[in-house]
Amino acid sequence: MSGTAGAGWRLAEVAAALGAGCEGAGDLIVTGAAEPATAGPDDLAIALSPAWAEALGRGRARAALLWAGADWRALRLQGAILVPRGRLAMAHLTRFMDPGPGFAPGIHPSAVVEGGGEVPPDAAIGAFSVIGAGARIGAGVRIGPQVTVAPGAVIGAGCLIHAGCRIGPRVAIGARTILHPGAVIGADGFSFVTAEPSRAEIARARLGAGPDMPAPEDARWHRIHSLGGVEIGEDVEIGANSCVDAGTIRPTRIGRGTRIDNLSQVGHNVVIGEDCLFAAQAAIAGSTVIGNRVVAGGKCGIADNLTLGDDVVLGGATIVLANVPAGRVMMGYPAMPMAAQIESYKALRRLPRILRRIAGAADRSVSKSGGTD
Numbered sequence: 001m002s003g004t005a006g007a008g009w010r011l012a013e014v015a016a017a018l019g020a021g022c023e024g025a026g027d028l029i030v031t032g033a034a035e036p037a038t039a040g041p042d043d044l045a046i047a048l049s050p051a052w053a054e055a056l057g058r059g060r061a062r063a064a065l066l067w068a069g070a071d072w073r074a075l076r077l078q079g080a081i082l083v084p085r086g087r088l089a090m091a092h093l094t095r096f097m098d099p100g101p102g103f104a105p106g107i108h109p110s111a112v113v114e115g116g117g118e119v120p121p122d123a124a125i126g127a128f129s130v131i132g133a134g135a136r137i138g139a140g141v142r143i144g145p146q147v148t149v150a151p152g153a154v155i156g157a158g159c160l161i162h163a164g165c166r167i168g169p170r171v172a173i174g175a176r177t178i179l180h181p182g183a184v185i186g187a188d189g190f191s192f193v194t195a196e197p198s199r200a201e202i203a204r205a206r207l208g209a210g211p212d213m214p215a216p217e218d219a220r221w222h223r224i225h226s227l228g229g230v231e232i233g234e235d236v237e238i239g240a241n242s243c244v245d246a247g248t249i250r251p252t253r254i255g256r257g258t259r260i261d262n263l264s265q266v267g268h269n270v271v272i273g274e275d276c277l278f279a280a281q282a283a284i285a286g287s288t289v290i291g292n293r294v295v296a297g298g299k300c301g302i303a304d305n306l307t308l309g310d311d312v313v314l315g316g317a318t319i320v321l322a323n324v325p326a327g328r329v330m331m332g333y334p335a336m337p338m339a340a341q342i343e344s345y346k347a348l349r350r351l352p353r354i355l356r357r358i359a360g361a362a363d364r365s366v367s368k369s370g371g372t373d
Helices: 011-018 050-058 086-097 199-206 338-369
Strands: 022-024 032-034 043-047 063-067 079-083 171-173 184-187 230-232 243-245 252-254 329-331
Touching: 011 022, 011 079, 011 086, 032 086, 043 050, 043 086, 063 086, 079 086, 171 184, 184 230, 230 243, 243 252, 329 338
Parallel strands: 032 043, 043 063, 063 079, 171 230, 184 243, 230 252
Antiparallel strands: 022 079
16 A cells, blocks of 8 residues: 655655665654655665765765665764665665555546446546546546546456546456556457458568569558457556557456556457566567567567567577567567577677788788789
8 A cells, every 4th residue: 555645654654565674763654765865864775886975974864775785874874774675675765655646536527427337426537538438447546637438347446547548449457557648458459451461471471582563453441440449457557658459359468467558559369468568669470479587678579470489588689580489588689589689699799800800811812822813
C-alpha cells in the first residue's frame, strides 16, 4: 500500500514499508525523497552506492537510504535505512510515497455511461470519458479524463486507466493493470492482402533472388478485419502511446505481469507470456509467440510468425528474423547470440587495420621483386 504523507512519515515507518531495518533516529520525520546533493533536512536522501557518499556531504539530509554496510554515522546522518538491493528498495519506496493520480470515486458530470454499462460505486470515471453500452468496469477501477471504453469491453478490478486511452471492442483487461496516457488497446490489426501475390510476397518467398518481378495488375490492398479482440492478464503495464492490436480471429494475448514501455507496438494475433519486459519502441509483428520472462531492450523488432522461447534476452535495437530458442541472449541485426555478435563487431573494427597490413605487405613484396609485373 501507499503511505499517507500528511506531515510526513517517521523513518521507522518508511523502513517497515521497505522490509528493512531502521538505524538511528527512527522517529525522525521525512516528507519526501531527494538526490543526496539537493536533499533538504526533511528529505530522505537516496544514496544507494558509495559513489554517492561525497554528494551526501553537499546536501542537508538528516536521513538517507543507503547501501548495505554503509557507515551512516561517519556520513554525519541522524538516521538511515540500509538495503542490500538498491533498485528493489526504490520500487518499494516510490510505491509507498506515491500519492497516486488523484482520481476520486464517482462519475464526472461530463462523462457518459451508455445503456447497460456497469460502473460500481467505488470506481472513478474522469471528465469527458465514455463507457460504452454493456461495458463492465470492475471494483475500484480508476479511469482518467477523455478515455473511451468500447461497448462490451471488460476492465478488471483495481485497474488504472490514464488520460486519453482507447479501449476497443472485444477487449478484456485483467485486474490491477495500468494503461498509461494514450495507450490504444484493440485497434484493427495491420493486415492486408492483394488479389494476386504482391511483389513483397514474392520477394519474401525468393529471399530477393530470381528475375525481376513485374508489378501485379491489381495492386489494391484488401483489409483483413480484426474480429478477435485482445486479452490482457492481471498486473500488466502498458506504456504511453503504445498500441496492442486486436487479433484476426482469436484474441491477441498478453500474459500476467508483463510490462511494455512507451511507444511500443504489439501486432495482431501476437501471444506474449508472463513477466516479460519490453523497453520503449519495441515492435512485435503479427502472429509471433513469445514465451515467459522475455526481456527486450529499446527499439527491438521481432518479425511476424516467429517463436521466442522462455527467458530470451534481446539487447537494444536487436532485430529478430528467425525463431529463438529458450534462454538465448541475442543482439544485432539480424539477431545472433550476443557473444558472437560482439566478436563479429570486434572483427569488423579490426578489418581496416588488417587491410592496411595486407596492402603494406604487398607493397614490400613488389618493392623487393623490383617491379610490378
